Every structure is written in structure tokens, then in C-alpha cells.
Amino acid sequence: MSDSKDTETLLQTFKEKMQDNVEICTKPNLEALPTLSINTKNDDFKASEFTGNIEQDWRITSFTSIEQAHRRQNYFTESAGKKHAVFDDAKDYDSQNAIEISTALLNENESNILDLPRGKQVGTALHRHFENCYFSDLANTEEIDKLRQSLQLDETFTESLQNWLQQISHTPLSNEIGIALADLANKDCIKEMPFYLAIREHFDVEAFNHTLKAHHHLPSESLQFEQIQGMVRGSIDLVFRHNGKYYLVDYKSNFLGSTLADYNQEALKKEMLHSHYDWQYLIYTLALHRYLQSVVPHYDYARDFGGVFYLFLRGMNGEPQSGVFYDRPSVELITELDGVF
Template sequence: MLADVLAHQAARLLAQVDGERQLTCFLQLGELLQEARANATQPRGLGPQGQIDWLRAAIANADRDDYEQTPRLESDAGRVQILTLHASKGLEFPLVFLPFVALGRKRNDPDMAVYQWRGERVRQVETAARHGDEPDWVEACRLHFEDERSEDMRLLYVGLTRARDALWVWGGAVTNHAESALERLLGGPRPSEELRQALGERLRVMDAQTPDAADTTRLPPSPQPATPPAREATRKLRRDWWIHSFSQLHRQKPHGAHAVQDEAPATDERPLAAMPPAVFESVDPRFRGERFGNAVHHALEHADFARWRDHAGDTPPAMQREVLVAALQSQDYAPDHLEDGVRALTPLVAATLNTPLPEGGRLCELPPAARVPEIEFHFTLADADSAAFLQLLHAHGIARDRRDFGVWPRLSGLMNGKIDLTYVNAGRVHVLDYKSNLLPAYDEATLAEAMRASEYDLQALLYVVALHRWLRVRCGAEYDYARDFGGVRYLFCRGLERAADEDGGMRGLIAPRFDATLVAAVDVLLGGGGRA
């Protein structure tokens, strides 16, 4: 029935790209189903539903080593198998070609002789001492080569006995032919007279000949396509294209050739010049500096904010100890330092997530849907004039200590960075950055000096421009910076642990503001111009 259906549909199927493949697969499935029905234990066979169930089970338990389940060739035109003589053992084929059996081994002196000796396999090394009656090294090598020749002859026998209808063997005076099993079998490069008489008409010997150009039975050689002329560059490549970042720009502050060195991670541990030694001595040296700062960031990135609500003490909340341990392990802290590290991290994370925010509320009260950690950005720098950019920054009191941008008179390429936390609170979007700097104090004046010395004001402005571009793309004409953007918050975690200022302000938090005019001007100057 299936064969009749396919015969009626063959013209339509064969008109498709994989029509021949579909026909072959349908026929193969039909044979498998027919075989399953014949092997069924039920007296009346499987029936239609039983065959469907059998097919589903066969698909679910497919066996790639089962030859019957291997997709068949859709055409006999491709039924040529290339096998090694080893792999052809036990197989039979209608036609067999042996194109390489006349090539003999190149027999080099062995480092180890392997041979049969009194019915056992023996391995003998030239420098090894003899422990029994095994032969000396010269004799061992002779036996080794004899075993190789015997194995070559056994393989040749395998190849010569695979054919059912016809066998083609190529030979002659080729590379190392004297060492080949074929020449030893034939008694020379060509069959001996005795072999010709024994095989009679079953053996045909043809001399090698070049193809006849007039022979129309051979496919003509493929025409070689004409080599096109070499293409010439028609545009000038920019050598000052770069993937910039705030860390890289900050290192260009003392400008010079070192500005183009490979970028290294920036550290949050940038002490002020007048840092009292007692400040450092009051903190365990294991838990300060860039390494511990990265652990703080890791912990705040993966913490469950709600579990830290109103938390106090050195013991983390339920299910949060693992987060702190993972943060320390991410910075390769030794196992015997983890407990101390958890005690050092816990008050910092708790203070950061419970500090009152300028717009109201706390981070621990923000639902997960209202915050996104570690947003990475790349925004376009379209050949911005660095001198004009610096002049604009100075006009707004930003990066006042900077005199240029090092070796880059123009900024081209991409600006890259990661924002520690972006969140929505009181209906507006905010940018937040965690800092673990060790400072002599965390009042507003000291924080302002730290922001200036480390150029965090420039960092904050770049983050704002990045988020400004993204919001403009996502929200379109509905987006308004003055209405939708809430500002930047820099949380200096070590200062947040301390009590509030006498005037009620919280230590350790500073919120730089950038008006819409400045953000728009920087966006345009850097090449935004309405683009993302």
C-alpha cells in the first residue's frame, strides 16, 4: 500500500530539494513496520495503533549502532565505501578495488622488536639484558620483520577475498614495492606465468595508460575559475579606534605613552594622600584593598536583598552565608580565612542594603523586578574632540585636575563599562555604585574630595550617559530625562556602618547631580546625536 501511495506521489516529492531522501525514508519505515508486524506475538499482528506504538517506542529507544536503523542512501550512485583492510574483515562486496596494496612498508630498524617466540608474543628492547633463551637483538629484529611480512600477507588475503563479482588490484614498480605482500605473492611486480595459467580468463592484466582526450565516457576536468584581480583598499582605517573605559581614562590623567598599556582592573582602594596610618591599622589587612572590594561587589550582586532587611550583627541572615562564602571564594580566599571574611562582609552588606536612600526607602525594600545588577554597556564614541570634551567637563566642575586625555586627541570607538546597580524607586530610574574605599572619614567634605581625587564624578557622568542613551532607545519619544531619571548614588560601604551625622544626614552616601543640559551636551559631543 505504501509503495503504491509513494508511486502516485513520486513526481511531487521528487520535485522538492530533498524529495529522493523523503522517498527512501518512507520506504525504509514501511519495511521496518512490516517487519515489526511479522514478528508480533499477537495472532492478528499489531494492527494500525499497535504499529504506531511500536514506532514511537523505536524512536524513543533509537540505537545508532543498529544497522537497520541507519538511514539508507537515497541513491545507489553514492554506494561506494572506503574501508581499511582491517575494517573490511568479515564483509563482502560485489566489486572491490585495492589501489594501494602494491605500496610496501619502509622497514626501519626498530627500537623494540615484537615477534612470536615459541608460541608466545615477545617484546624485546635493544638495550635490555637477556633473561632467558630469547634470541639476540639481530635475530629478534629478523623475527620482527618476518612477523610484519606475515601480517601484511594476512591483510592482503583479507582484501583479495572480499569481492563477490570482480576485483581490481593496482600494482607495479612503485614505492617500496619489493617489500609489499602483493609482489611476494605474485613473484614480482607483475603476475608470474604460472599464476596467469592457473587463473586463465579470470585474470586480466592491463598496462597503465593515460586517459584518452577523445574518450567521451570520462567526465571532463572541471574548468579552473579565473583568478580575480587583487582588491585595493578604498577607505582609510582609523588607528585611534579603541574600546575605552573609565578605568583606562583615569589612568591617562598623568598622560604619557603608558596610557595605551593593557587595561588592568581598577581598584576601589584609592587612599587619600593624607590618610592617617591608624586608619589602615584598624582594618585587618586581609579584608581591605582591591581583592576584598571585589568580594564586596560579588556579595551585593548575588545577595537576596529582602533577607537583609533590618539585619544587625556579624552573623548573616538565613541562606545568605553561602552568598558571602561564594564571594570570598571568587577572590581565592583561603578556607581558613572564610569565617573571618564572612564576619567582615556581613556588616558591610547589611549597612549598604539598609541605608536610607535620598529619594526614600532602602535597597532591601526594592523588589527584584525593580533592580538589575551589573548592566554592561558599550556606547559609540564618534570621533569626539577630547579637548572640547574636557572643556565641557571643566565648565561643570568635573575632572578639574585633568589636563588632557593622554595620547588620544580624539575619542573614537566604544565606551565600555558595568553599572553596579540600576534600580527604579519612586517612579524614577537611578544609577548606584558601591565603593569599599578606606577613608579617614565619611562626611560630605571627605567624600567629595575622594570623588574628585578618583574622578568618580567622571565615572558617574559616563554611567548616566550610557543609561540615558539606553532609555531613549527603549522608551522613544515618551522618555524625558528630567522626569524619568532620578540621579546617581555612590555608597561608600565602610562609612554606612557608622551613625548618622548630627544634622541627620547619613554618612557614606553621596549623590552627584547632572542636569539635563549637561547630559545632552555630553551625549551629542561624544557622538550620540540621537543614536544608541
């Protein structure tokens, strides 16, 4: 009873302080809810039986998976004398897992930057460097030091790496557009752009090969791959905008040879075809084309898409287009590929 009176006194004091801003009402007693009963009956449950069909060919694939499947298919169709070279994976780095340092790199001649360590770790480190740095600051001492440590090189290579990254960032990508990586503003760039390219029905390999034969200017071999449906997944290293046009960039750390001649236009074209990188950039271009259609008002491929740059980093020495492969797929090619996918 004392607690009840104390409560009433406190409430009355509270009401007086709040004046007319509060009204205190007595809440009626509520009846307790009945206790829920538990059914202890032993029912014999049985799972429903699924009688539907699940399609087995829907999947998410990638350019690398498609290219490797092509090479596996080739393995069983090529002659035994050619089998030893069939399983080269199409990657943007050399196939060695561990870092290998060429003896040529051990002297301090900067031209031997071509003989930098090779392997997946090198490709990953370079990609990370390009992703994390402004292009105008690729040779930043602090970031170069992180890159050097990732490549497991001692401090004597800091200056060579700085000079090389400086050359890469200032290599003119094209005489026509007159731009280098260092000229790109960060606001005009999307780095490591992921995408899922939906295959509308089934991927028709024959239609793909026919389209390339009819509209692709490079003599690409026919793709050998089973029909699938689903999505193609990938990540574009760089998309940038310049003078109203959109460009696609892919970095390659592949070792093509120890001289700059190994990175001339003829050598790059040969590597693009050997590793089927043209398939890759056609898929990437189509993915970017569909994306731009959805986000850019009045987008028109013929007017707004500038082309594709594949940058073979080891061959970029500051000279125009050194180590740079460029292509701009035709409107007809991309339009027909859009129907194939």
C-alpha cells in the same frame, strides 16, 4: 526478483491498511549523473592588492583606559617632584593585588570593619556578593560564608561581616528619597548592566573640558586625552527604579581611612575628584540616558532621572548617607555631553 515481489506484497498490504489515504506509484529509472571533472591545470593565483585606507583611531575604550591615559599624559607634564603620585589607577577597589589584612582587624571590635582586607580580590568578591544576592538578604548566612571564604577570613569574622552587610543594606541612601538597598525589589533592579556608548564622530577633548567647566558643579580638572572615535565600554553596577525615577549606583570598596570621619561627605567628594570618578559617572549617566531614551516611552531626563549614588562600602554604618556620595548632573550638562559624544 524475489526481493521485488516481496516489496510489492508489502506495499500492497500497506495500501490496503491505509485504505484510500495513500497512493503508491512506481518511480521511473533515473539516469546516473555525469561524473564531475577536476581541473588539474596549474593556474598561477595572485592575491588582490589592498589600496584603501584603514582609520587607526577607531577603537573601543573604557573609563579606566581614559583615566589612565590622562594620568600618563600628566606624568610627562607635571614637575619631577610630583611624578611619584601620578600613576594611581582609578578603580573601585584598592590597588594591592594580594589581600592584606590590617592588624586592627584582628581584634573583634566591629568598628574595625573599616580595616577589612584590601585589594582587587576584595573588590571583586564584594561586587559578586551584591550581584548574586537579593538586597533584602545581603546578610544571609550561607552567602556570607561564601564571601568570608573569598576574603580568606576564618569563621570568627562571620558575625562581623553579617553585621556590616546588614548595615550597608539598611543605610538610607538619601534623606530626600528615603530608601535603602534593602527596600529595593528585584524587579526594579538591573545589576551589572553592560553598555557600549557610541562616539558619534570624534571625541573632542576640548569640548568635553569646556562642557564640564560650564555646567559641572564639581571642580574637576581638565582631561588630557587624544581625540578618538569608536565606543566607550563599561558596566554599571546597579540601575534601579523608585517612584518612577531611575537611579545609577556604583560600589566602591576603596580604603579611605580607619575612622568614619574618613568617609564623611567632604572626604568622599575629595576622593571622587582625586580618582576622577565624576568623569566615570558622567559617562555612565550619559549611557543610561541614551538607553532609557530608547526603551522608556516619553522618557524625559529632567523628570525621570533621579541621580547617581557612589557607595563607599567601608563607610556605610547604617546612618543616613554614611559612605554615600550622591549627585544629579544637570539637564544642561547631560545634553551638551550627548553632543560631545
